[in-house]
Amino acid sequence: DDFRDDLDALRNAVDTQDGHHLLGVFTRARVAREHFSKILARRAYVDAMHDNNDLIFLAQPGGRLSGRIRVPGDKSISHRSIMLGSLAEGTTEVEGFLEGEDALATLQAFRDMGVVIEGPQHGRVTIHGVGLHGLQPPPGPLYLGNSGTSMRLLSGLLAAQTFDTTLTGDASLSKRPMNRVAKPLREMGAVIETAAEGRPPMVIRGGQQLRGMSYEMPMASAQVKSCLLLAGLYAAGQTSVTEPAPTRDHTERMLRGFGYPVAVDGNVATVESGHKLSATHIEVPADISSAAFFLVAGSIAEGSELLLEHVGINPTRTGVIDILKLMGGDLTLENQREVGGEPVADIRVRSAKLKGIEIPQELVPLAIDEFPVLFVAAACAEGRTILRGAEELRVKESDRIQVMADGLVALGVKAEPTPDGIIIDGGPIGGGEVNSHGDHRIAMSFSVASLRASGAIRIHDCANVATSFPNFLGLAAQVGIRVSEEGKA
């Protein structure tokens, strides 16, 4: 009977030339077919990089960079564009969307909750928003792959829905701490269960009326802040989040872009429920976290000059530029402009003699995703680089302090992990084998290290590069980094 009803509705849509309805049915149908066949085959969303169990990158030593490239769209902004576009009233157009697995996981989650989303096609996505109260119960658990951002941000807004949801992820995500969001959400009245020690899966019970609150975050985390602000869109009264140090503020900026008021006073961000999101146009800048690999590559490879176009330079993300400059890097920002509420620039990098530094504390949260590749810069610098106060690196997609230290040591670099950082003495880099432990940024960092290595570097477990930078190998080859999938030079 249901099937017949659906067919009647489809026939009616054809009769009345209801393009919107037809588009919804067929987009959902196509995507559902692809989604299920991938889940059944236990494959992730982006094919190319997932054919092998252990995808190995082979990076040949040496090289010099030149040219101009635009790296893919910002991951943080891409996630948020889908979330807020879905909850808005009206149709949101997104350009420059990152077609990486993490952002696609968020996109799929909203499709699973009934939102009609067209694309992505060449970075264009059209989201037919359903309003703050228009999400529908998903047919099963929401599978979020490798993406901590998806799980933490979604948990906030799902805690306020009328229906139950279960959030799951891959092996890496299943080890990451979720109590940092579950605990404050419970204080707001959410009912959430996790596996042992606050690990995923998260089971979120719907039908709770959340209460606004003031929360002082124990760690500097944009994911926790954003989670609570999203819950705050539904919670009675005001929700305020205080951060111990500035973290990326894309959620606050984008909420305002959708016409939702957010008050920011120093280190406190506040929302109150009762307003609505109105559809808008979003242009996603290139991801500075992806550009970072080329900023370091251009700095360490002698005789290089490279232009990175249209990079987001939101001041909560530019720690990598400041740190490289402190190390003696030659970086210039050109053509600075603002696009859709986010500052953007072209960044020119030329090779430079780097020197080791003590990384200033205040820059740590502003460069949190760029440390793996900054450790490579430190290995190429003269003297000692010391990082402290970065214990958060131990709970990223891998334990980035240990995994980077292990890899650098395997290549003959003197690198000593500490509980909250690392001490690296610059010196020669040899060839050898390293393991990225499925962490995209580790895999790309060791690809960059090859520019100064004396032998080839074999990097294991690289498939997850597709989570944030699906065309990394293509762009790397284009500018002169000699890394490719083993066997496919």
Ligand code: S3P
């Ligand atoms: C992100 C916040 C950061 C960052 C992650 C993306 C975001 O995580 O490492 O890649 O989009 O909000 P934390 O909030 O855990 O620091």
